Amino acid sequence: MSNFRFLRSAVVVIFLSATLSSCFSKYIISAKQVRKHYASKDVRPETKLIQNDTLALQVASVGADTLPMLLLIHGAPGSLWGYMNLMDDAELQKKYHIVSVDRIGYGKSRLKKRKYVTSIELQARALLPVFSLNKSEEKVVVLGRSYGAPIAAKLVSMIPEEVKELIMVSPVIDPEKEKFYWFSKWGRNSFVQLFLPGEFNTATAEKYSHADELRKLLPVWQNLDVRTTVIQGGNDWIADPANFEFAKRHIKSKKAQYIFLFNAGHMITYTHADMIREMLLRSRLFQDKIAVQLDY
Template sequence: MLSFKLLRSAILFLSLSVSLSSCFSRYIISAKEVRRHYADKKVKPKEIFIKNDTLSLSLASMGPDTLPMLLLIHGAPGSLWGYMNLMDDEDLQKHFHIVSVDRVGYGKSRLKKRRYVTSIETQANALLPVLSLNKSDQKVIILGRSYGAPIAARLTSLAPDKVKELIMVSPVIDPETERFFWFSKWGRMSFVQLFLPAAFNAATAEKYSHAAELRKMLPVWEQLSVPTTVIQGGNDWIADPTNIDFAKKHIKSKRAQYIFLYNAGHMITFSHASMIKEMLLKSRLFQDKITALEPKGEGMERE
């Protein structure tokens, strides 16, 4: 009887692990998939490592460093390759030095003796050396998605003199609306974690610290002085749509704007890539009209 219970438990845990992996497989791209993706492309990213005694950062770079830098920060789980659609865009390549980075705890990016890094402050500080790769005469545009959005904001607040614009897409920034799912608690079990991708385990560690970390961010929002854009989808199942209301309440800068896409989900950098591309290329973050609207049937509100 005992053996049967153990076997049943093992099967349950394995099935759960497979289910958890499948839930977020679209956010994790394997090295094999990356090689296959770029096998026939003329323009391929250059992989860069920033290393010192305590830090190792993995980055992918597109274009000469004399062009203005566009820094892309992923969510949780995720990786630098989650922005391949923007990195591969020929028009963006002509105008930007595109840099996508693995946050510490993801991919090959590590802090010495730290398996996971749940601190937003530490994550942002770890990214500061990336800004030194900007060799242009213009400031950096920082785009952060999902859990990467508050990290992008903290990074901006640490080096406001080096940042031209901050863009937060599908941001998870309100500590009172942190969403937990049926599988969240199972992902914390050490036995289950043995069968999960490292990125998923890092994301789970971040999730259970995130609300507390976001409360530490409350003073930061009022200090933001660079032009800031918040883009939120109305059908986002990961970031509560009311995150945009939190942003409106706490970001005091008059140089902030908010875009609400009623029918968009979480992956706006894919579903509305043309809109984001036009914003970047034409520097229309603070103009009255963006012509590349969302797919037919979707509405957009701008403030």
């Protein structure tokens, strides 16, 4: 009987591990996939590890460092390589010093003596050394996607004088709309976690503290005074569209604009890459439309 229970438990663990890994595998890009992607390309981003006594932060950058910086912050789980389509864009490379960063707990980015960093403030503060990579003395455009959006907002609130614009895509910012799924509780099981990618375990730790962290962020929205764009999809199964209404209620700045894409899902930086690209190239493509709803 004990052998049967052990076998049954093993099967359950293997099934859960395989299921959980496959659910979010598209958000984690392997080194092999990166090599294959850039094998035939003339330009590949330069990777660098920023290190000090407490921090290791991996970044990839492309474009001259004398151009204004475009800082890209991924979600959970995620990777700096999740922005390859933007980093690969030849026109964006001419206009920006594009820097994509692995957040703490992802890739090679670590805060020493901490397994996970669930604090939005600490995640944002860890990104401050990235600004020293740029030599342009121009203000920075910060783009954060999904769980990266509130971290981007907190970062901007720390150094508003150095930021030109904040763009939040598919933001997860409403503390009352944190989504949990059937597999969420299994992702917290310490035995199951042994068989899961480290990035998935980091994302799980973030998820279960995210609502509390977002409540701490409430004063940031009221005091945000940089040009801000919020982009949300109507068919987003990860970031509840209610996050869009939350942004409109809580961001008090008159410099904010809101774009709602009725038929879009979560991965807007891919499905609507041309729109994002045009916004970045033209700088505020929708500047005369404070609230926009697009039917695509």
